[in-house]
Amino acid sequence: MSYDKSGPPTQSKIANPKSKTRMGQARLHWEGKRSPRPVAIPPARHIETYRPAQSTIQKHKPKTWAGWPATAYPAGGLLFHGDNKAALAHLLSGGFRGKVNLVYADPPFASGFEYTRKIELRKGRGGAGVVGKQVQYNDTWDDDTYLQFMYERLLLLHELLAGEGSIYLHCDWRQSHHLRCLMDEVFGAENLRNEIIWFYPRGGDGERQFNRKHDTILFYTKGDTWTFNYHDVLIPYTQKQLDRFDHEDEHGRFYWNVNPRGERVKTYLRKKGIGEYDVWNIGINAAQIRRVGYPTMKPEALLERIIRASSNPGDIVLDCFAGSGTTAVVAQKLGRRWIAGDVNRRAIQIAAKRLYAVAREPFTVWRVGNGDDEPREPPTAKVSVERLASANGHGPVVRITLDEYANPAIGAWLKQRSGENSLDLSDGRCMIDSVMIDPAYDGHTFRVALADMPAKQHEAVRGVYELPAAGEVGTVAVKIVDVLGGEVIVTARPEV
Numbered sequence: 001m002s003y004d005k006s007g008p009p010t011q012s013k014i015a016n017p018k019s020k021t022r023m024g025q026a027r028l029h030w031e032g033k034r035s036p037r038p039v040a041i042p043p044a045r046h047i048e049t050y051r052p053a054q055s056t057i058q059k060h061k062p063k064t065w066a067g068w069p070a071t072a073y074p075a076g077g078l079l080f081h082g083d084n085k086a087a088l089a090h091l092l093s094g095g096f097r098g099k100v101n102l103v104y105a106d107p108p109f110a111s112g113f114e115y116t117r118k119i120e121l122r123k124g125r126g127g128a129g130v131v132g133k134q135v136q137y138n139d140t141w142d143d144d145t146y147l148q149f150m151y152e153r154l155l156l157l158h159e160l161l162a163g164e165g166s167i168y169l170h171c172d173w174r175q176s177h178h179l180r181c182l183m184d185e186v187f188g189a190e191n192l193r194n195e196i197i198w199f200y201p202r203g204g205d206g207e208r209q210f211n212r213k214h215d216t217i218l219f220y221t222k223g224d225t226w227t228f229n230y231h232d233v234l235i236p237y238t239q240k241q242l243d244r245f246d247h248e249d250e251h252g253r254f255y256w257n258v259n260p261r262g263e264r265v266k267t268y269l270r271k272k273g274i275g276e277y278d279v280w281n282i283g284i285n286a287a288q289i290r291r292v293g294y295p296t297m298k299p300e301a302l303l304e305r306i307i308r309a310s311s312n313p314g315d316i317v318l319d320c321f322a323g324s325g326t327t328a329v330v331a332q333k334l335g336r337r338w339i340a341g342d343v344n345r346r347a348i349q350i351a352a353k354r355l356y357a358v359a360r361e362p363f364t365v366w367r368v369g370n371g372d373d374e375p376r377e378p379p380t381a382k383v384s385v386e387r388l389a390s391a392n393g394h395g396p397v398v399r400i401t402l403d404e405y406a407n408p409a410i411g412a413w414l415k416q417r418s419g420e421n422s423l424d425l426s427d428g429r430c431m432i433d434s435v436m437i438d439p440a441y442d443g444h445t446f447r448v449a450l451a452d453m454p455a456k457q458h459e460a461v462r463g464v465y466e467l468p469a470a471g472e473v474g475t476v477a478v479k480i481v482d483v484l485g486g487e488v489i490v491t492a493r494p495e496v
């Protein structure tokens with residue numbers, strides 16, 4: 001990260017909410033409500049750069065990132081690991097104040113649940129399969145702490161949002177009433193555009209009250225002009241509706257003479273469909289959630305609608321409660337620039353993996369503060385590196401072989417589960433989710449030149465890799481992420 005001559009800023013200023021309080025407008029109070037104050041900025045470390053294959057970069061010639069507002073960060077997607085209060089303060093001090101076009105925020109809902117995901121081993125000698133559950137995050141809060149937490153982040157998001165920008169805050173019945181008051185305070189009640197109901201008819205069936213099958217998405221804009229791409233989110237006309245436009249005028253335009261109510265009104269076919277409603281029936285894809293491995297992952301179709309409606313190609317989309325990275329993935333696919341972050345290490349690993357699969361240009365990962373806790377007993381690995389004069393008729397290559405991998409936490413888990421301790425973990429690949437290689441590691445930032453991230457749930461990583469070695473080969477680093485989220489970087493120099 002680079003700063004101007006005055007050195008790194010240590011505090012980020014937040015303005016008081018500008019919204020006018022109208023007669024009768026409710027304001028929320030809670031124990032310990034603190035008015036806005038400068039936010040301290042802990043250090044951020046550039047920990048990884050993901051580079052898609054050179055051929056992909058050349059083919060797509062990333063134009064989208066031209067005019068990147070911040071000099072403190074390289075142009076390209078930004079993924080922050082750490083508390084988003086610190087990450088947002090960084091963005092403010094790093095040149096993004098007023099530059100973000102769209103925010104989607106899907107924070108904890110204060111549901112009182114512990115969200116878990118299934119841990120599955122990949123194919124090895126012991127066989128693939130589910131071995132247990134891992135807590136992703138605990139969503140238990142008292143109201144005062146929750147509201148202060150959200151208030152501070154909404155204030156920062158308000159500062160980051162561009163004058164014509166929009167924010168979508170995703171919540172449910174537990175906090176939607178509180179959050180709406182907070183949003184009114186920070187963004188202005190006059191800037192509420194929609195209270196969107198996301199209806200997802202699936203899952204459990206309660207018999208004591210109506211089934212709770214919707215979330216609420218509060219859509220606010222920063223001001224009274226904003227981007228809304230009405231035509232990009234139309235519900236297309238059905239053939240039956242189109243058939244009603246059964247007259248054609250001298251200019252080739254279709255119209256109907258009699259509308260569905262039987263009135264004689266000449267109505268032209270001007271659009272391709274009907275404007276989208278504020279109640280969205282978008283299914284949850286359970287198979288995809290399981291494959292991605294993040295319990296509160298939202299459907300890509302939901303984010304697609306939001307991003308298409310409220311941003312244009314090249315715009316900056318921000319999600320600071322990124323989880324599995326759905327917003328950034330969809331933004332990338334739709335040609336928007338993106339910034340995402342999460343406090344959970346596993347979320348960042350999953351998001352990075354998903355983003356690497358769709359990235360057309362390099363993106364970087366930053367750690368703010370300490371991120372979350374390091375595991376007490378980290379995994380261990382052994383790799384060997386050889387330089388070969390030629391392989392398969394090509395020039396010199398460096399061959400990297402993964403000799404061993406072990407994570408004591410996975411072994412301990414299996415022991416706890418009766419009947420599972422017979423599983424053979426001697427082929428450590430069954431525990432590995434992904435392997436990444438940096439052939440010239442500088443000891444600080446891991447630059448991914450090759451990644452082995454099997455898409456299929458049970459497929460094991462290859463374990464042997466070759467990279468072209470034109471000149472002298474320096475320190476090769478191998479980063480391994482396992483199914484439990486354990487990660488380790490091991491380094492080696494080529495054997496002569």
Ligand SMILES: C[S@@+](CC[C@H](N)C(=O)[O-])C[C@H]1O[C@@H](n2cnc3c(N)ncnc32)[C@H](O)[C@@H]1O
Pocket residue numbers: 082083084085106107108137294296297298299320321322323324325326327341342343344347
């Ligand atoms: C509901 S999930 C988001 C799921 C996401 N929309 C997706 O599609 O995968 C909420 C996320 O907020 C993250 N989170 C909670 N507190 C945070 C904080 N202080 N800073 C950053 N992320 C936080 C959690 O780790 C969790 O991944």
